[in-house]
Amino acid sequence: MGRPPCCDKTGVKKGPWTPEEDIILVSYIQEHGPGNWRGVPTNTGLLRCSKSCRLRWTNYLRPGIKRGNFTDQEEKLIIHLQALLGNRWAAIASYLPERTDNDIKNYWNTHLKKKLKKLQNGDTDESLSSGNSSYQSISKGQWERRLQTDIHMAKRALCEALSLEKPCDSFLDLKPFNGCQSLTSPTQTQTPTPTPTSSTSTCTYASSTENISKLLQGWMRNSSNSSNNDTSSSEGSASGTTTTVKNSNFNNFSTLEPLSGIQSSPEGSDDSGSAQQMPLSFLETWLLDETIEQGDDEGLLDLSLDDNTAGLF
DNA sequence: AAATACTACAACCGCCAGTAT
DNA sequence: TATACTGGCGGTTGTAGTATT
Numbered sequence: 055m056g057r058p059p060c061c062d063k064t065g066v067k068k069g070p071w072t073p074e075e076d077i078i079l080v081s082y083i084q085e086h087g088p089g090n091w092r093g094v095p096t097n098t099g100l101l102r103c104s105k106s107c108r109l110r111w112t113n114y115l116r117p118g119i120k121r122g123n124f125t126d127q128e129e130k131l132i133i134h135l136q137a138l139l140g141n142r143w144a145a146i147a148s149y150l151p152e153r154t155d156n157d158i159k160n161y162w163n164t165h166l167k168k169k170l171k172k173l174q175n176g177d178t179d180e181s182l183s184s185g186n187s188s189y190q191s192i193s194k195g196q197w198e199r200r201l202q203t204d205i206h207m208a209k210r211a212l213c214e215a216l217s218l219e220k221p222c223d224s225f226l227d228l229k230p231f232n233g234c235q236s237l238t239s240p241t242q243t244q245t246p247t248p249t250p251t252s253s254t255s256t257c258t259y260a261s262s263t264e265n266i267s268k269l270l271q272g273w274m275r276n277s278s279n280s281s282n283n284d285t286s287s288s289e290g291s292a293s294g295t296t297t298t299v300k301n302s303n304f305n306n307f308s309t310l311e312p313l314s315g316i317q318s319s320p321e322g323s324d325d326s327g328s329a330q331q332m333p334l335s336f337l338e339t340w341l342l343d344e345t346i347e348q349g350d351d352e353g354l355l356d357l358s359l360d361d362n363t364a365g366l367f
Numbered sequence: 368a369a370a371t372a373c374t375a376c377a378a379c380c381g382c383c384a385g386t387a388t
Numbered sequence: 389t390a391t392a393c394t395g396g397c398g399g400t401t402g403t404a405g406t407a408t409t
Contacts, residue, residue: 068378068379069377069378069379069402069403070377070378070403070404071377071378089395090394091394091395092393092394092395103379104394104395105379105380105394105395105396106378106379108395108396109377109378109379110377110378112396113377113378114377114378121376122375122376141398141399142397142398143397143398144396144397144398155396155397155398156376156377156378156398157376159398159399160375160376160377161375161376163375163376163399164374164375164376165375
């Protein structure tokens with residue numbers, strides 16, 4: 055009773071996705087919500103492996119993804135986070151909800167790595183290089199920081215799990231830069247209020263072809279109009295009261311809310327999250343404050359994370 | 368204009384952790 | 389408790405597009 059492969063290798067199509075396949079996949083997810091990827095190929099007739107379907111959705115078709123044109127702010131954030139977390143792209147991507155881990159990874163490998171190398175060889179632009187060069191080698195301090203980060207993330211996950219109605223998302227919920235809410239992981243923040251704003255105009259709906267882009271944008275609009283219906287259908291299938299998180303997130307695709315910039319918003323200090331908002335602000339400040347970058351990175355990093363983990367609980 | 372080199376990024380592969388049975 | 393299975397992650401590759409010679 056060996057483990058069967060996730061997909062039948064012989065009957066599986068590989069390579070770039072066609073617009074038609076995208077349409078089929080999106081249509082299916084529109085109806086059933088993301089998740090249960092195993093059933094996607096069989097239910098849709100797509101000759102793709104379930105993994106491929108999931109990847110296509112999360113990295114490409116999922117609404118709220120911003121593609122290309124990384125801003126300086128994003129760039130610096132990635133550099134700092136990479137120095138802090140290492141090549142844990144999913145964790146880094148959680149700080150940039152509009153970006154996929156794959157996107158960040160590619161950007162790092164194609165742009166930032168070279169940029170930093172260049173800077174290190176020539177005249178060093180401290181604002182960029184200091185964030186990385188200090189951490190190329192795994193030091194004891196870095197391991198400690200990574201461990202602290204792991205502990206913190208575990209705590210956060212536990213916190214979310216224990217308080218579904220009031221997810222403690224404040225720490226990691228660094229707001230996207232351009233007011234485009236997106237989904238990151240099923241465990242992340244949900245926006246309960248349906249606000250079908252001009253999401254299709256403010257969010258770049260990822261697609262390789264204009265056709266599929268237009269089609270999907272049309273779906274976004276339709277979806278937002280009929281979000282209640284869709285909600286009832288998809289949540290209904292999730293048996294009413296106990297809505298699956300994935301479906302909830304899916305329903306939020308049409309409720310993309312404009313968010314504030316990355317600078318922490320004052321309203322984040324509401325009573326429920328004030329205790330946790332403080333370290334967030336601290337981290338944000340550190341991540342984005344170029345003056346700090348000029349200083350002693352090691353010490354500051356330790357300080358920031360110590361404050362983070364200490365202040366969170 | 369053609370050939371070659373380079374770049375960017377979508378997609379695949381293999382491994383691992385978590386969950387269900 | 390052990391095993392099977394799924395989904396997620398990070399590393400790597402393939403290829404289309406672009407720049408250079």
